[in-house]
Amino acid sequence: MTSVIQLEECRERIRKELDTVVDFWLRYSHDPDHGGFFNCIGRDGKVYDDLKYVWLQGRQVWMYCRLYRTVERFHKPEILEAAKAGGAFLRRFARVSGGCGGDWKCAFCLTRDGKPVKIQRTIFSECFYILAMDELSRVTGDTDMQLEANQMMEQLIYWVQEDASGLGRPQLAGDAPTNNMAVPMMLLCLVHQITEGRGPDVVGKYRKLGCWCVQQILQHIQRNGTAILENVSPEGGELPGCKGRLQNPGHALEAGWFLLQFSAEQSDQVLQRTAINKYLKLPFQDGWDKKHGGLFYFLDVDKHCPTQLEWNMKLWWPHCEALIAFLMAYKQTKNPELLQRFFQVYEYTFSHFPDCQGGEWFGYLTQEGKVALDFKGGPFKGFFHVPRCLYMYLFS
């Protein structure tokens, strides 16, 4: 009972935090001259680089629309206009035609006025493009935009399931085919986005893909069920070396709540149990720093030192994912142990990441919990993980 009261007490803090975060991005990130959003925003709100990262452009459009569409106090013209301007910028500039990806490949990074700077040979820019277009079209009713999202989704599925050569990565004899967890996770996230609240035809069309994604994610349970590994073979076997032993606890926790969401939609209690026992409890158990608190960024399942220089840093987003995951799991099961984990993450997160002075959150702490990089927005940190986590606390 106390726990439920505690949850209510958190609510007020989280409501205020969400307002502060939305204010921050409304105030500092809009580019009235070229459209789209500034992503690189310093501690005090000053833009320190005007490059525009497509992942973050797409995510910001999505988040604005989601808030506008579902939360009364964010149903403001200012937010709608910003989302539309972001969507227009993406549609005008993100797709880079002429490469081997046909007309569907998106840039990773654009100049302020929309010229492509870098293309990644992965599917993630396209994923966030689709996420943005689907959500924006729900707000505006733009059927062309909806169609574009669906068409790009088809291309994405082709790249993932049929032939990845359009992404431009050369096939090399020593580069073992890999099921990287990010790929089925992102596809599952898109399936959820595209089918949510839609009719049985759309839901039916993507059912098989959703199941395939779940099955691909479940392949990452390794070592006789004692560990989640980030990369496995397409047959679900362990890969050799550092790549095969890599763990990313925040990512596993995110996959966990994707699976919980899917299990709820399908009323699949076996999947729910697997999600909790394997994708929530294991990464938390291995990933939580017993000495300093917080979740490590990367680990090696055999306790070798990871080769990623930032392995022991505490990043904001794994903590956001952990909060979502444990609260969702608690709501579905009412198991108090899961609520206790939630509060443990909550305590660390809210005492370390938010910047009480300048608003928004710091993103990157040392192992000991000191702010190591003090910007609010950067190439991989935008208006997404923090507001999504706060929003899902309040409205899911």
Next chain:
Amino acid sequence: MTSVIQLEECRERIRKELDTVVDFWLRYSHDPDHGGFFNCIGRDGKVYDDLKYVWLQGRQVWMYCRLYRTVERFHKPEILEAAKAGGAFLRRFARVSGGCGGDWKCAFCLTRDGKPVKIQRTIFSECFYILAMDELSRVTGDTDMQLEANQMMEQLIYWVQEDASGLGRPQLAGDAPTNNMAVPMMLLCLVHQITEGRGPDVVGKYRKLGCWCVQQILQHIQRNGTAILENVSPEGGELPGCKGRLQNPGHALEAGWFLLQFSAEQSDQVLQRTAINKYLKLPFQDGWDKKHGGLFYFLDVDKHCPTQLEWNMKLWWPHCEALIAFLMAYKQTKNPELLQRFFQVYEYTFSHFPDCQGGEWFGYLTQEGKVALDFKGGPFKGFFHVPRCLYMYLFS
């Protein structure tokens, strides 16, 4: 006078350290089954991944040959055989034919048995391949190998000075042409390698290229001579954003001793002064952590927070470069201020990086100087910076 005595005292320590380091790699890094060297070697000497990184394969061949060729106590069959086995592995597997780089592009990373895993769209694998082949051919007298090194060098010059499209990077409208300091630095290093001790025909052939490299490096002096920036425009102007403001103090110090070496060869006192004032003193002044000691990895010239997560870490190699640079500058000028800097770096380096128990050095410390990654060899740390620095102290 005290300082000169101190230098003699360091000598004994450095001699022992070099022996320990050579022993470590002789003992743990050789692959008797497939040739080449294991690169990923843990704290205790255990191989934690059997991938073979071409940069590090080439560097290890070079370092073994250099020791074998110039230091009596390393003139041992064991070292020669290891270098030859590394060279044979590179010649057999490093070049990846069939791509857009013709027959000259090298992989970045190979499996244990030599299959390509990854290709970088840069020139650095090829640079270390040439470095290895030139030095190995000096030891073995293999003229075919020498010829191959020279031919690859021609290809490299073409990619850098004429047309980079063979490297496989798409030309994008927003990707501003850049003079990245690593490129002329590496070319200058190769010019030094290829011409050292050779006749006037070879020296003459590369004289113009050497001068071009120096001129390209000098373009990185920016902000009215108050800062070295890592990336500038091909015309020597400042580039916008984080990329343009990036500083890498260790890299600038390395460029510094490359310039000092060149200035000595050419008896160019103006260049010597520039090297010391701009490439040694400025990076040290900005890059030395006044609070915790040691050199930062990355900085932003306008004091924004760098976006590299590892910006405030202390890496072994910038300290190696600083030791070489300040000692070389002192030897050339006898300016005691430079020797004082040397001792300051020496003190930090030898009290933080060497592992007294397991031998060799740790490579990656937190800002506060604690070991953050405890392996001795990894994807970017091999048998190169540490022994080169110790060797140059003793024998240059």
